Amino acid sequence: MTGHPSTQTAHRDASQEYEILRFEHVTIAFDGDPAIQDISFQIRHGESLVILGSAGSGKTVILKTSIGLLRPESGRVFLFGEDITHRKELDLFDLRARVGMLFQEGALFDSLTIEENVSYPLLNQKTLRCTESEMHNRVEESLRFVELEHTLEKFPSELSGGMRRRVGIARANVTKPELVIYDSPTAGLDPITANNIMALIVKERDLRRATTIIVTQRFQDGQIMAKYRYDREQQNLVAASPADVAGLRLMVMKDGRLVFQGTQQELEQSRDPYISKFVLRH
Amino acid sequence: MLDILKGPVLSIQEFFVLCGRTIKSLGRRPHYFPDLVAQMDIIGVGSLPIVLLCGFFSGVVMALQMSRALRTYGAVTQTGPIVAITLVREMGPVLTSIVVAGRNSAGIASELGSMKVTEQIDAMRALGTDPVQKLVKPRLIATSIMLPCLTVIADFVGLVGGFMIAHFMLSLTGSEYWNGAYRALEYNDVAQGLIKPFVYALVIAMVGCFYGLRTTGGTQGVGLSTTKAVVIAIVWIFVLNAFITQIFVWLAEKGLGLS
């Protein structure tokens, strides 16, 4: 289990200075019903954050708020150290270009081919423009990563749910963003496909050392994030030493409130009835 | 009481906010020309068959109805002018707009609505495009170019339909009909015949986009938005038609009818 030389960890510690995302007492309500209430947390470069919570607990709302797709009613949001709480939509695009996001159902554009979908951020984000051939290379590389390089010309409707999710992962990572956000990457998938998706996410996290936020209903997803790392030599997931995943934190949401924040160990030892129920139930 | 009004007032306010953002986006780059061309194809070329059919048969029906009345006064030669004026001022713009509203307000609302509920709109924003710029603007421009064109075409095939009746049932000659029709039209008629479809195009596109973009509640919500878009667009076309007609009547009375 332990004893892996953790060169990766050393890297992480060195670059752990700057802050990627910070929520300060953020509350958002829809028609008077609060979806998230008084949420505060912070994530630094190289860390990973797993947000656990049952359906409707406000996980998606947190993710959308973090890149300015939703605006806080009160509280403040900082992305890459910049206050985006009241920033104009058009002024957000340069910051969003540094974030990759997988939406809950993939949110692929169904009028575009897989290639066009994955190249969309490269084409449309001003700060990321590149030449045609470079773009093609990056799209192929990104799709090869999720083992879908043969689907370039297909349309999203021709792919299975798991494949669409993988294309979504490719699209979120094609720009090599500093922060990658995954919204319920395993929701609605069978356990085997779900584990494959999680393996891709861990691989992406460890190969690029991207700051990763993942939201999920499955307790196992958090465990995979906490207990495995990608090994370059074996080209596979291997058990991680505690040092490898020192940058991992978990949060548990309940009805729009943050009821737990801490490490995997702390989560497993928690005496809180709701949290322990959450942990044991899965 | 105030609570009942709050919903509609908020909607109208949101609608004008969207209109404002769209106007601002008109001059701003990028312009997404391929999307504009695609929309012109869908809205313009796609609506052509049904517009042709409706235009032709409304001309036919009008000539049939008129001929009976005109014959009692021995004025069948007036068929051309009457068909022309009614078509160009009212029937052409309103019928074409309603057909296009049924087709394209619905089409736009359901397309943008499904994009909204599947988070594709959010994905666009996350991936560097402004949905107003990328989706609303091309649809607005395409509709406001294509609808006046479609109206002119509908007017023309309507006149042809009227001519068929005038020629084969009322035995008018081609020159009697067409000269009468041509001479009856004043600039005032032509102006309102073009301004009306332009204004209704704005309504069709903006209402379709508005209801599409505010869709919530999954596939059921998409159906709801689509229905709302069509109903609201058609109601507004009728209301605005009354206003615009009144303005042109007033202009003509003042002798400012550009004639």
Ligand SMILES: Nc1ncnc2c1ncn2[C@@H]1O[C@H](COP(=O)(O)OP(=O)(O)O)[C@@H](O)[C@H]1O
């Ligand atoms: N656009 C919206 N309009 C109204 N209510 C919303 C909207 N988005 C989310 N909500 C509400 O906010 C709450 C949290 O939603 P969400 O973050 O999507 O939950 P989940 O944890 O399953 O991702 C839910 O009660 C949902 O109904």
Ligand SMILES: [Mg+2]
């Ligand atoms: Mg969700």
